[in-house]
Amino acid sequence: MKFKQYFSLLCLVILALSFNSCQTIKQTKWKTDATQLEKDLEKTKKNAFIVFTLSDTDERSQHLLKNVFTKDFFVNASKNFILYNVDIVRDESLMPAKDLERNYRLLSEYGALEVPFLCLTNADGDVYYSHLLPEKIKTTQEFLNYLNELYEKKGKLVDELKLKIATAEGVNKIKAIDAFFNKIYSVDREKYVPLFKAGIESDPTNKSGLTGKFILADKQIIVDKLLAEKKYAAAIKEFKEVIESKMLKPEEEQAVWCNIAYFSSALPNASKEETLKYLEKALKVAPKSTRAKDIRDDITFIKNKK
Numbered sequence: 001m002k003f004k005q006y007f008s009l010l011c012l013v014i015l016a017l018s019f020n021s022c023q024t025i026k027q028t029k030w031k032t033d034a035t036q037l038e039k040d041l042e043k044t045k046k047n048a049f050i051v052f053t054l055s056d057t058d059e060r061s062q063h064l065l066k067n068v069f070t071k072d073f074f075v076n077a078s079k080n081f082i083l084y085n086v087d088i089v090r091d092e093s094l095m096p097a098k099d100l101e102r103n104y105r106l107l108s109e110y111g112a113l114e115v116p117f118l119c120l121t122n123a124d125g126d127v128y129y130s131h132l133l134p135e136k137i138k139t140t141q142e143f144l145n146y147l148n149e150l151y152e153k154k155g156k157l158v159d160e161l162k163l164k165i166a167t168a169e170g171v172n173k174i175k176a177i178d179a180f181f182n183k184i185y186s187v188d189r190e191k192y193v194p195l196f197k198a199g200i201e202s203d204p205t206n207k208s209g210l211t212g213k214f215i216l217a218d219k220q221i222i223v224d225k226l227l228a229e230k231k232y233a234a235a236i237k238e239f240k241e242v243i244e245s246k247m248l249k250p251e252e253e254q255a256v257w258c259n260i261a262y263f264s265s266a267l268p269n270a271s272k273e274e275t276l277k278y279l280e281k282a283l284k285v286a287p288k289s290t291r292a293k294d295i296r297d298d299i300t301f302i303k304n305k306k
Contacts, residue, residue, distance in 0.1 A: 027078040028071070030085035032099070034106050038125055040082050045123050047155055049081040049147070051133075052107055052117040056089040060135070061116045064143075073140045080151055081120075088115075110187055119185075120150060127185040128158040158183050165195070173202035174210050189221055212247035216256065232263040239263075250286040257282035258295065276302055 031040065034050050041048060051069075053061035065085075077083060086103050089095050095103075106112075110119050111130060120129040129150050137143050161180040168176040177199045186192070196218040203211050219242050226235040239256050242248065248256065261278035264270060276299060283295045 027074050027083050029074070030069075030083055032085060032087070033102070034084045034086050035102060037082075037084070037121070041121070041123055041125055044082055047081045047123060047151065048084065048119075048121040048125070049077060050084045050086055050106075050110065050119040050121075052086045052088075052110070052112040052115050052119075054089070054115045055087050056091050056094055058115055060133075061087075063138075064116055064133070068137070068140050068143050070140050073144065076144050077147060081147075086112075111185070119187075120155065122155055122158055122162075124162070125188075125191070126158055126162070127187050128154045128183060130185040154183070165198075169202070171203050171208045174199040174208050174214065178208075178210050178213075189217070193218065193221065206247050209249065212242075212245065212249060212252055215245055215247055216242050216252060227263075230266075232266045236260050236263050251289050251291070254282045254286040254289055254291060254295075257285065258291070272302055272305070 034048075037048055037050075051064070053065060055061055055065060069085075074083065086106050087095070088100060088103050088107065092100060110117075110127070112119070114132050116133045118129065118131060118133050119127055121127050134146070137146055158180065161176070161183060165173065165176045165180060177195050180195075181192075196214050199214040200211055200218065206212065219238055223235045223238050226232075226238065239260050243253055243256055257278050261275050261282065264278055265275045279295055279299050279302070283292060283299070286292065
């Protein structure tokens with residue numbers, strides 16, 4: 001064999017070994033800054049494991065951190081996951097203020113209302129599991145079995161559903177996107193704007209009955225920003241545009257009218273008559289909905305209010 005050929009083969013072997021070693025690097029301790037999630041996912045192509053704990057006062061968090069998340073856990077779980085622990089403490093002297101503030105913000109963003117709470121994402125950052133951890137899990141092996149089941153059943157399913165979106169066309173595309181959305185938890189809705197728009201474009205005449213839902217989801221992002229700035233009149237205008245599209249189902253339209261009623265009550269020049277008008281529109285569009293009784297109660301309350 002010529003030296004040049006041998007050298008080329010040797011380089012390929014070294015590169016392959018290097019690549020494999022990078023892929024199998026195991027974590028031995030927690031990553032603690034989950035704001036770096038997207039960068040870490042891009043770098044590793046793994047799934048993400050984010051456990052929210054309260055380490056100084058919550059007994060279940062303490063048990064997990066000490067007895068379940070062992071060396072064996074890190075060796076096995078880090079094969080498929082980047083491992084994050086987002087911890088909060090009651091005793092603020094135990095953690096730098098900036099870290100505690102960041103972690104509280106992440107707690108809110110991921111909807112972790114209780115601890116210990118677990119979120120799992122695929123390599124694209126789509127959250128496919130978001131729940132309080134079951135109390136029955138007491139050991140490392142029980143947790144690893146539980147984690148593997150979630151990865152195989154939920155994580156891979158979400159990846160498959162996302163792949164179907166790329167090949168689907170027309171009405172089938174919006175249906176594929178909807179099936180994907182039904183299996184994930186929305187943490188960052190802005191991330192999905194391209195999918196909202198792709199769904200709307202794939203079914204402009206609403207043959208699927210899903211277009212209105214997508215228009216509303218897309219518009220909600222704009223409305224949320226307006227509400228953050230207390231621009232209630234502008235938010236009402238945006239939501240009225242959704243209703244004017246004539247794409248919403250009765251229950252969806254009802255929910256929008258209820259939101260408009262709430263926004264109108266927050267206006268500087270708010271009038272009881274205006275709020276009642278919007279609530280009556282909401283009731284009229286779906287008088288037998290599950291929300292109808294509450295709307296009637298609200299109307300009665302506002303009318304009787306002095």
